[in-house]
Amino acid sequence: MNLHHCTTKAPEGWNKKEIKKEFPDLMARLDEWQNRLYAAGNTAVLIILQGMDASGKDGLIKDVFGGLNPQGISVTSFKAPTEEEKAHDFLWRIHRHCPPKGRIHVFNRSQYEDVIVPGIAGTLSEKETAARMKSINDFETHLEQNGTRILKCYLHVSPEKQQQRLEERLSNPRKMWKYDAKDWKEAARYGQHLLWYEKVMTGCDAVPWHVIPADKNWVKRQMVGTLLEELLVRINPVYPGIG
Numbered sequence: 001m002n003l004h005h006c007t008t009k010a011p012e013g014w015n016k017k018e019i020k021k022e023f024p025d026l027m028a029r030l031d032e033w034q035n036r037l038y039a040a041g042n043t044a045v046l047i048i049l050q051g052m053d054a055s056g057k058d059g060l061i062k063d064v065f066g067g068l069n070p071q072g073i074s075v076t077s078f079k080a081p082t083e084e085e086k087a088h089d090f091l092w093r094i095h096r097h098c099p100p101k102g103r104i105h106v107f108n109r110s111q112y113e114d115v116i117v118p119g120i121a122g123t124l125s126e127k128e129t130a131a132r133m134k135s136i137n138d139f140e141t142h143l144e145q146n147g148t149r150i151l152k153c154y155l156h157v158s159p160e161k162q163q164q165r166l167e168e169r170l171s172n173p174r175k176m177w178k179y180d181a182k183d184w185k186e187a188a189r190y191g192q193h194l195l196w197y198e199k200v201m202t203g204c205d206a207v208p209w210h211v212i213p214a215d216k217n218w219v220k221r222q223m224v225g226t227l228l229e230e231l232l233v234r235i236n237p238v239y240p241g242i243g
Contacts, residue, residue, distance in 0.1 A: 001201040001209070003194050008158040008215045019222050026225045027067045033232035034104065038072040040237035041102035044148040047228065048110045051155030052193050053183045054165035055214045057108050060155065063221040064228070065106050074099075077108040080117075090114040090132065091139055101147055111136050112204070116196045120189060133203040140207045150207045151231055153224055154197060155214035159190045 010016070037043065047065075049057045061075055076097040085093040091111060099105035115132050118124040124132070140150055157165075166187060169179040186193070201209045210227055212220045 001198045003156060003198055003201075003211065006156055006211045006213075008156050008161065008213050010213065010216050010219045014219065016216075016218055020218055023218075023222060023225070026222070026229065027064075030064075030225060030229055030232070031068060033229065033237070034068050034072055036237040036239060037104070037232060037235065038069070038102045039239050041240075042147065043235050043237060044099040044101045045104040045228075045231065045235075046099055046143065046148050046150045047104065047106045047224075048112075048150065048152045049106065049108055049155065049224075050110065050112050050153070050197070051214060052157055052162060052190070053186055054162045055155035055157040056165075056217060056220060057155060058178075059217055060220055060224060061106055061108060063217070064225045065104070068104070072102065073104045073106065075106045075108060078110055078113055081114075091135060095139070098143060098148060111139070112200050115200050115204075116193070119196045119199070120192050129199075130203070133200065136200075136204045137206040140204070144207065149231055149235060151210070151227055152207055153210045153212050153227070154201065155212050155220060157214040159187070161215040162187055162190070 037045065049060065051057055065073055065075065078093070081090075081093065094107075094111045097105065097107070115124070115129060115136070119129060144150060166183055169175045169183075210223075212223050214220045
C-alpha cells in the first residue's frame with residue numbers, strides 16, 4: 001500500500017451538488033437495512049474508522065451514523081489505554097466493545113492505535129510489531145468467522161487540509177473544545193504517520209482496507225455510507241416472520 005498514490009480529493013467526475021442531493025436517499029436506505037439487521041439478529045457489523053488528527057472521524061460519525069436508530073448502534077472512541085486496560089493484553093479493551101448480533105458498532109480509532117502510536121514512538125521492536133499485527137489478523141478473522149462483518153476505513157487527509165482544520169480549532173468557538181497542543185506535534189510527523197498506516201494496511205489485511213479521500217466532508221460521508229450499504233446488501237438480513 002502506497003498512500004502517496006491515493007488521492008485525498010473528490011473522485012474525478014463526482015458532482016458535489018448531485019452527491020449531496022443523493023445523500024438523504026442513501027440514509028433512508030441505510031435506515032431500512034439497519035432495521036432488518038436488528039430484527040434478523042444473526043449478524044453484527046463493526047465499522048473501524050482510522051485516520052490522522054483532523055481527518056474528520058467525529059464529523060463522519062455524526063453525518064452517517066447519527067441518522068440511524070440509536071437502539072441498534074453504538075460508538076466507542078479509543079484513547080490512550082487506562083491503567084486497567086494496560087494490565088491486560090492489548091486486544092482486551094477492543095474485544096469487550098465488539099457488537100452483539102443484530103447491532104452496528106463504530107470504532108473511532110481501534111486496535112491499530114496499539115501498533116501505530118508505539119511504532120512512531122519507537123517503543124515496539126520489529127518482532128513485537130509483527131506479533132501484534134498477526135494478533136490483529138487472527139482477531140479480525142475470528143470475528144468474521146463468528147458472525148461479525150467488519151468494514152475498515154482509513155480517512156486519508158492531506159497535510160494542507162489537516163493544517164487548516166487544526167487552525168480552525170484556534171479560531172472557531174464551536175471547535176475550540178477539540179484543541180490539543182499535542183495535535184501540532186503529531187501533525188509535524190505526518191510522514192511518519194503515513195508510513196505506519198501503510199505498514200498496518202499491508203500487514204493487517206485479513207479484512208480489506210478502504211482508503212477514503214477525506215479533504216471534503218461530502219465525499220467521505222457518501223463513500224462510507226455507500227460502503228456500509230453494499231456490506232448490508234451482501235449480508236441481506238431478512239425480517240423474521242411470526243413464530
